[in-house]
Amino acid sequence: MSRVGSKIINVPENVKVFIESGIVHAEGPKGKLSTKINDGIDVNINEKEIICVPKQKDRQSLAFWGLQRNLVNNIVIGVGEGFTKKLEMNGVGYRASVKGTNLELLLGFSHPILYPIPQDLEIKVDKQNNIEISGASKQLVGQVASEIRSFRGPEPYKGKGIKYADEHIVRKEGKKK
Numbered sequence: 607m608s609r610v611g612s613k614i615i616n617v618p619e620n621v622k623v624f625i626e627s628g629i630v631h632a633e634g635p636k637g638k639l640s641t642k643i644n645d646g647i648d649v650n651i652n653e654k655e656i657i658c659v660p661k662q663k664d665r666q667s668l669a670f671w672g673l674q675r676n677l678v679n680n681i682v683i684g685v686g687e688g689f690t691k692k693l694e695m696n697g698v699g700y701r702a703s704v705k706g707t708n709l710e711l712l713l714g715f716s717h718p719i720l721y722p723i724p725q726d727l728e729i730k731v732d733k734q735n736n737i738e739i740s741g742a743s744k745q746l747v748g749q750v751a752s753e754i755r756s757f758r759g760p761e762p763y764k765g766k767g768i769k770y771a772d773e774h775i776v777r778k779e780g781k782k783k
Contacts, residue, residue, distance in 0.1 A: 611671030615656040615679045618686045630678050634685030636742040647674040684742040691751040692771035695735040702731045713758040
């Protein structure tokens with residue numbers, strides 16, 4: 607029995623969810639999202655709740671049960687509230703700014719890095735070194751945050767680089783004399 611798959615998804619009042627030809631669609635104040643339903647899973651929509659049930663009790667259907675429930679839950683939360691990731695920049699001269707549809711990063715290289723902001727996302731920069739990425743798609747928010755972090759990941763000696771706001775960097779001791 608799946609612990610995640612058996613949970614009921616509560617649908618907020620400002621979100622509309624419907625199934626059309628094997629695809630779950632969700633519409634809300636943050637936009638529209640959809641996800642394909644796995645063949646081994648039934649998704650039932652009642653008044654204000656969604657229940658995922660495996661069609662058979664075989665190994666593959668049970669394996670996809672929790673995944674399908676989380677995918678549907680993520681689109682419902684995404685169009686209702688949205689998702690946010692926060693990044694912090696540490697280092698002398700490390701700055702970020704939003705210029706038009708690009709995020710400009712100064713990370714100690716000889717040139718600034720221009721990262722194009724996807725249309726579905728919103729990026730805010732606070733105090734030139736805190737970046738906040740928000741949007742409806744959990745996957746897209748996480749992917750963009752990961753790509754921005756990969757330009758200059760945190761290093762273990764001085765802690766310079768871009769890190770997630772809730773991430774703890776294990777510091778190493780430098781050379782001893």
